Amino acid sequence: MNSDPRRASEPVNDDDPVARFFAQQRDSVESQPATDLDWQRILRSARTTTRRRSHVTIIASAAVAIVALFAIWSWQQPTKQTGVDTTVPAATGQPRLGSGPATAPNSTATQQPFAVPKSFTTWSVSYAAQNTLYALGAQTCSSDGTCPVLLRSGTDGQTWSAVHTFEGTDVSSATGQTVPSIQPSGAATQVRFATATTGYVFGGGLWVTHDGGASFTQMQHPGDIVLDVEIWQGQIMVLSASGCTQGVCSGPVYVSKISAQSNNDTDMVATTSPSSAISAGRIVVQNNQTYVELTSSGSAASPSAMRLVGGNLVPLTGPSSCASTPIQALTPATNISALVLYGLCDERVSGADATYTVVRSTDDGQTWTTVSTSALTLPNLGQVWLAAADEKHVVAATGGQPAGSASTATGSGNVLVSGDGGGSFAPAAVATPATGVNWLASPGSRIFYAFTRTNSQILVSDDYGQTWGVIDPTR
Template identity: 50%
Template sequence: MTPDPNPYSTPEGEHDPVAAFFDDARAQVREEPASDLDWQRIVDASRRTSHRRNRLAMLSSAAVAVIAVFAVFLWQQNGIDNGVQRGEVIAGATDEARTGGPTASPSSVSPQQQPTKVPDSFRTWSVSYAGQSTIYALGQQDCGGDKCPVLLRSNTNGKSWNAVHKFTGTDVSAATGTTDVANIQPQRAVTQVRFATPSVGYVFGGDLWITRDSGGTFTKMSHPGDTVLDVEINQKQAVLLSANNCAQGICNGPVYVSRFDVSASGVSGTTAQVTPSSSIRTGNISVQSGNVIVQLTASDSDKSIAPMRLDDDKLTSLKAPSVCAGSNLQAVTPVTNVSTELDLFGLCDPQRSGADHTAYTIVRSSDAGRSWQKVARGTLILPRLGQVWLAAADSNHLVASAGGPRETGGVPAPNGDDSLMVSDNGGQGFAAVKAPKGSELPATGFDWVASAGGPYFFAVPRTTHGFWMTTSFDGPWTVVDPRH
């Protein structure tokens, strides 16, 4: 078979416009005789073209090298966090700050949100009184098929509420339980709220965020330590408790105590540092009149860590009086309605009372914990439900509670009866708070109780939609449900 002299031609009877184009182009090519001079010209032109290409290649290679160096510089400065630059406004709180030491600057911002109606799924986690009839509540709401933290604000002492900020991208894995919620949360968690003024406040629970516009926007703050344990504020001076080497509700590393001003954009220095003798599952601080009390709870219920007072840049253990029979002080709390010397109440020498209750000895210090006096023995009896809390508004009005975290160290009580107790005589006697009409005491007790200054007391069950509150020292108490 003779091959087709034109391999691009089409079979007879068929028209191919592409083949026709090339046929026409070839038909216009004219053969010209070539001399030795013509070939020399072609070679010279080729060499000149090659030189130009080499120079272009060298310039291109240099440009690529400059771009590579610049890319490395950007990586060193900003990392490779999906293109988000430091300080850039992002939608929600989806990134994670490295806080093994103070981070260089706040790493993200949760942008402005407009107030909305309180979601029906809201459940209270934490409460803070900000003054001027303003109360903030942090809790959870349904976010699609998940849960997420949301901040509420009331400018009417709890009579009406709005949702002002929802946090996305946080870690709620250890925050949404209804029976046992760890006090020490993962690094990206947000579970607690503290406000210094109606406009300036903090949310924390692993992470630490600040708002300066009443919860409209939040900025993540740098701080010592990997995990935030507690924040407390008094007279516009804030104190941070943080720790390293924390996982699954337990910390095994050093603990840091840091003072900072509420106008600061980050917590840049560490005031004091201590490594506990055993791992801890709870860390709390109390701040009053410039004094700071630190309390750490060992993860092993058979061990006990003495509370500490911050003296300049060191932590001094508070020695319990002899009436405590060798036990450490616990639930130490300052009297809030004072402005001079630190006046403290505390509990010690827990004794079983019946099958599932515990009786305590109450002690008091008028010199910041340097010396203690017995108040009463056995007048405070609480159900065995978990951690014990004590709050004092003045020298007469005390509130005590039992609840979470729920390490009981014995047979737990079957219900929350008598889990909220009040005293109007400085701890000489206590009476149980009765549930308001239409309500009942939470079955698992209260996770936190505090004196907010003046006659205000708050008690948060953390397992219900609302929280408990009194505006007149020891009662009557009301249940505040922000949804209504």
């Protein structure tokens, strides 16, 4: 008879053969100290048995260990000191995932729509579906001073309602005239929607909604910080990084894909280690092609934009007119079936202005042709944006003056329009502040959107960028 007092009342003592069998199995288990390898085995076992009903108890037990591990693990790879490492790590299993801010909830309570706050300032805009727009921005909150709020319009911007307030997020770097692209892990400053109801809010952390913004669930992701999310016809790609602090990341940088139906399924597909710290990162997705663009911090030269080929990130090589400078400001034409890419290179700064060479590719970025070498001149502000509706209609803009820099820009010439595919540019009929625009994009058709991040207004053009009107969610 077993002398363990905890089992004195078990059915085994009543000569139950089934209970006796399980009791004997428990007696045969030897206690062992847990090691990192044991935890990894538990994690791997939990992932491979989630679809088996008979293993529900094992999964529940492993979940406690997984939560603890995610709180202390960050998925790191050695950083190369020179060049760009485009090799995918040898490990083929799931990457260790950053869990985002420790203080942020895993999910938020469902909220009911409410009136748009009069204090709303636009930070990010997403065209979700026909007639459906989302805007993420700031509102005045009694608890934190400022907190992010998500707005929704089902009338193509004519009427709006607020659908979700993000309490407790990190807004320490999200306000002010100069806002770093790389935010703290607890920040929520950007929005991207895949459908009218499924979308993502990010800016350091990553959250997903499947009910039009009423509720959100925090997602795991490789690295510390989410740099960008981009969506094309259900293809959802995430750019994230490790080694991030005070608006810069030393890397590695990770490219992942996620399922639109998932709350927590992030699969890493590629990684790269930049030769110097980065201050921004963008991901571009179109026609099943993915591109990554990194901006180096300080005076270091930025690497060329890269194309995802299999599991590798391959740098794009421009024509001789680029003078061996990297291709940046990469953008696809959105209103045509074929993939046509535009980019800028060979920046030449003169006083308060900068002139760029415009290049184009029609073979997924494998080769590039020169469109113009001196047709595009913009005020020399912090960020250059390029957007194309088709192979003829291109809009260029600049804005977001870097901290500590001086500019004599007046707002004139911050947005330029081309009707010949970048061969020539002319000023658009739009008024912008001296700091220019903070974002520019075309969802297709004749439409372009932009905003300045200084007020609630969203700039919109329905004539290929020639003239612009204003959408104001607060009115």
